[in-house]
Every structure is written in structure tokens, then in C-alpha cells.
Amino acid sequence: MTAEKSPSSATHSPTKTADTESSTAKTFPVKRWMQAFRADTWVRPFLKQYKKALLVSLGLGVAAMVFAAALMFTSGYLISISADRPEMGVYAISAVLGFVQIFGIGKPFLSYFERLASHDWVLRLTSTLRKRLFTSFNAQGVLHSASRKAGEALGLLSEDIGHLQNMYLRVIFPQIIAAAIAVLLTLALGVFSPLLGLAVLALMFTLVALVPLASVLVNGGRRMASKQSRNRQYDTALDNVTGLADWEISGRRDDFIDAMTAEYAQTREAERAAAAFDRKRDFLVQALFCLLVVIVFTWAGIYFGDVAQSAAATGDTSRPVNWVAAFVLGLFPLVEAFAPLSNAAVEMDCHLDSMNRISDAAQEETVEDDAGTFSPDQLASYDICLSDVSFHYPESNQAILRNVSLAIPQGRKVALLGPSGTGKSTLAWLIRGDLAPTTGTLTIGGVPTCQLSDSHKVFGFIQQSPYLFNKTLGENLRLGNPKATDEELIAALEAVELGDLFASLPKGLKTMVDEGGLRFSGGERHRIALARILLADTPVVILDEPTVSLDPRTEHQLLQTVFSVLQGRTIIMITHHKSGLGYVDEVLHLQDGELTRA
Numbered sequence: 001m002t003a004e005k006s007p008s009s010a011t012h013s014p015t016k017t018a019d020t021e022s023s024t025a026k027t028f029p030v031k032r033w034m035q036a037f038r039a040d041t042w043v044r045p046f047l048k049q050y051k052k053a054l055l056v057s058l059g060l061g062v063a064a065m066v067f068a069a070a071l072m073f074t075s076g077y078l079i080s081i082s083a084d085r086p087e088m089g090v091y092a093i094s095a096v097l098g099f100v101q102i103f104g105i106g107k108p109f110l111s112y113f114e115r116l117a118s119h120d121w122v123l124r125l126t127s128t129l130r131k132r133l134f135t136s137f138n139a140q141g142v143l144h145s146a147s148r149k150a151g152e153a154l155g156l157l158s159e160d161i162g163h164l165q166n167m168y169l170r171v172i173f174p175q176i177i178a179a180a181i182a183v184l185l186t187l188a189l190g191v192f193s194p195l196l197g198l199a200v201l202a203l204m205f206t207l208v209a210l211v212p213l214a215s216v217l218v219n220g221g222r223r224m225a226s227k228q229s230r231n232r233q234y235d236t237a238l239d240n241v242t243g244l245a246d247w248e249i250s251g252r253r254d255d256f257i258d259a260m261t262a263e264y265a266q267t268r269e270a271e272r273a274a275a276a277f278d279r280k281r282d283f284l285v286q287a288l289f290c291l292l293v294v295i296v297f298t299w300a301g302i303y304f305g306d307v308a309q310s311a312a313a314t315g316d317t318s319r320p321v322n323w324v325a326a327f328v329l330g331l332f333p334l335v336e337a338f339a340p341l342s343n344a345a346v347e348m349d350c351h352l353d354s355m356n357r358i359s360d361a362a363q364e365e366t367v368e369d370d371a372g373t374f375s376p377d378q379l380a381s382y383d384i385c386l387s388d389v390s391f392h393y394p395e396s397n398q399a400i401l402r403n404v405s406l407a408i409p410q411g412r413k414v415a416l417l418g419p420s421g422t423g424k425s426t427l428a429w430l431i432r433g434d435l436a437p438t439t440g441t442l443t444i445g446g447v448p449t450c451q452l453s454d455s456h457k458v459f460g461f462i463q464q465s466p467y468l469f470n471k472t473l474g475e476n477l478r479l480g481n482p483k484a485t486d487e488e489l490i491a492a493l494e495a496v497e498l499g500d501l502f503a504s505l506p507k508g509l510k511t512m513v514d515e516g517g518l519r520f521s522g523g524e525r526h527r528i529a530l531a532r533i534l535l536a537d538t539p540v541v542i543l544d545e546p547t548v549s550l551d552p553r554t555e556h557q558l559l560q561t562v563f564s565v566l567q568g569r570t571i572i573m574i575t576h577h578k579s580g581l582g583y584v585d586e587v588l589h590l591q592d593g594e595l596t597r598a
Helices: 014-026 029-039 044-049 051-084 091-147 150-192 194-242 244-249 253-313 324-329 332-338 341-361 424-432 473-477 486-495 499-504 522-536 552-565
Strands: 384-391 401-408 413-417 439-444 459-462 540-544 570-575 586-591 594-597
Touching (some): 051 332, 150 332, 253 324, 473 486, 473 522, 486 522
């Protein structure tokens, strides 16, 4: 079972975030990246899990670049020997032609399998992360709405997971492959001339390290600002589109358009400035690579020219082959390995920011031993017992609850009364097992609720604003019981007094429910949520301000229905006013973290 973090633990303080960003900007990039990877507990474990596939992918990437260089090298040799020694027949150069064919066919095959292996590895990783993120959101349950904005969650599942995918495909993999190619090239040329090897080493170091580092220092801040702006756009867009009707009613359509475009304009400006720098940097990379070609060309001309002169001086009548074209042409495919490095390095901070956001959002669970989890079948009863329960969130020393003791026998109906913000919902989350007490014990049937697996089979929950998905009515009802038959769905609707409404629907259970349930009134949405509880058949039902947005008449009718159809079950009703107290057996009052009987 998992012990959840508090909702507030996932809420990001603007001041704290700004301070963190300021501190991050002052840290040397490489040191910053190493610190981020060392601190990561979310992505790094999967590197070991898929280690073999990772090594195969990197090996194929290096081999593909070697084959590309070898293809051009042997082609250059073939051109030289054909031009310099035309008297040689086809059979004399058949071995060279064979190598040209091998490298020519092998390079695209290796590139294809490298892409296949790398994308398979990354997609396995990101699909696992998506699943874990969904699982975390599901584990947070009722805590999710208090801990995460919907737009932020959308950004995490879309933008940030995409950044993680690109971090490996476009940054880490190319950097490793380029470094391997640089080492191999330096060693290969260093065998012919140590001085040439040193010159190539200096250029390789510039291309692989110095230019990317300079790009990060100049352009990294712009890319990061653009990425953070996009993160905010999810919240802004969802917020503004959700409130579109209010913008229109207020006669502020132009303000709505301005609010939607302001963030995008800022993002475009940052991206435009970054693109201008990228063009200059890419020109520099091409110039450096051209310098490498000139150096190798000059060395090859001198080296093989000396070889030819030595052969002539010693009377060697067999003319040595001119390898200049081979060495020079062999370099050109390698630009593919070095060209994307600078832009990839600039994106690294954005990718690491996504990794940190996902780690924060995931609300890391502390996994207990299987011996510490209990299934609903192991409960002796559904009696709830709180003994000296105190609670405060990890990042705060302010007590939300202080030494609360309470017994709720099975089938008892309890109202939890108190002003907003006094910890009533926190107490409900503790009872449901979403949170664990800081001190004291909270059990159901003798089992700590935070160690109860499949708690949804024990606790039903009706929120202040039940959500209906943009699916059919039947699919919305089956959220309570996926195996329920159509007859059981209709019976549940009739039990919550929605029989007449159901009869009026054009397609019955196949009637589409508009997003958010706008097709139905507030009271009808609450009754549909109640029907879900009936289908789930949970022995304990928690009502969190179930009538807060309803008019008095609808509120009275709904409460009457709720307590009628849930007869015999344990009901814990959270409220801040006195409506419906006549239906309960006991009224409790929560004030300043202490529980008293009203």
C-alpha cells in the first residue's frame, strides 16, 4: 500500500520556484545536469531496467556512423585508384567494390535498426512513466483536485513526457554517439600522425563540448523561458476556455483574446531570438567542420605526396595509390553526428525541468511490504476507530488535527460540521486512507486505513461537484461498477429518483453526456454520482459538502434521497451548515484541530 503525500506538498510556491530558477541559472550547466541526474529517483531506475536495449541502441548508432564514414572512405579510394591506375581491371578492384556495397547497404540498415531500437527503448520508458504518472494521479484520488490544476496535469502528460522522450532521443543518445565517433576519429588519424591527432582532438573537443556549452550559456535561458511559458499556457488556456461564457457575458471578448495571445506572443519572441542565435551557431559548426576537412586534406596531400616521392627516389616502379580523396570524403558523413549537439545541449535544461516536474507531480509513494497491506476481505467489520489522531503536512508544523479520538460503528450516520478550512476534508482523507496520521491510529475493522488495498471497494465518495465524463450515460454510471448490466444501471437510476429523466432521454443509456455533465442540472449530477455509489455497493460513504451548490429545495430532495437509498450503510457527511443534520445519528464539530460533539 502507499502512503500519500499531502495535497499541499505538491503545490508549488511562486516565490520558491523563482528562487530555485534563479539559483539554477547561476549554476554551471554541466554541474547542474549532474546534480539533477543524481537527485532523480524517478527516471534513472528505468535506465538499469532497460540497460541491454540501451546498449544495443547506442552500439547500432555508433556502427551506423562508422559504416557511413567507411562507405565514403572506400568510395574515395575507389575513385582514386580508378583515376590513378586505369589499367587495373574490374577484377582487381572487385574487393573494393564489395566493401562499397557492404557499407552502402549496411549503413541504412544499421540506421533503421538504430532508430527502431532507440525509439523502442524510449517508448518503453515513457509508456512506463505515463503509466506510473496515471497510477500516481489515481492513487491521489480525491487529493488530486486539491494538489494539481487540470491544465498542469495536462501539461505533465503531454508536454513534459514529450520532453523526457526528446532528452534521450535528441540529447543523450547523440551526445554519446558523437563522443564515441570523436574518440575513434582521433585515434584513427593519430596513428598516421600524432600532430594531426592532436589537431583533430582539439577540433572534436570544440565541436562536442565548447560550442554546445557556449550555446547553453547564451541560449539556454531563452529556451527555458520558452518552455516555462508553454507550461503556463496549459493553465491559462484551460482556465480561459473553461470561463469562456463568463468572458462573453461580461462583454470582454477582446480581453479574452488578449489573455489567450499574450503568453503565445511572449513565447514566440523568445523562440525567435533563440532561432537567430541558432543560425549563427550552426554556421560556426559548419565552418569548424570545414576547417577539419581542410586540415585533413592538407595533411593527406603532404603525407601521400611524400610517399610518392619516396617511392620514386627508391626506384619503386609501382605507383602508390593516392588516398587523399578517401580520407577527405570519409569525414563528410560525420558532420551528421556533430551538427545537432549544440541545439540538443540547449534543450537539456528544459528536459531536466520536465523530469523534475514529473517527479514532483508523481507524489512519490513509500511502498510497504506486502505483509503490511490488507485487502477488504480481511476486515472483521466496518467499524471505524480513531485513537489520538494528530496530523500535519510534512512541509508544515501547523497541526491540522490534534488528538482526535472517535468511534463510528458500522451503519452509523455522522455529520462533521465546521467552518471552511478547519480540516474537515483532511479528516475525510485520513478516514479513507489517502493520508496516514502523523501520530495516533485510524483503523477500519482493526486495519489501518492507510494500509488497506482497494479502498474504493470499502469507501464511496461524493464530492462537492461530481464530474460526468463526455461519454454515454451508461459509461458514466459504470464508473461505479464496470460489470453492471443495463438492468442494474436503470434500477440504480430509479432508486435515486431519476427514472422520469431516464425515460425522457432520446437514446437511454447511450445518450451522450456533455463534458462536465452540462446536459444535467446540479441536483441530477449529484444523483447520478449517488447511483454510482449504489452500483459500487460500498459499505462506507463519505459525502463532502454534497449540497453546497444546490438551491434549498433541490438540497432537501437530494438529502432525503441519499439517506433513504443508503440506509444501513455508514455515512460521514462533511458540511459547514446545518442542513440535513436531522438525518444523522450524531453531529460532530471540528474547530482549531479539535473534535467535539455538538
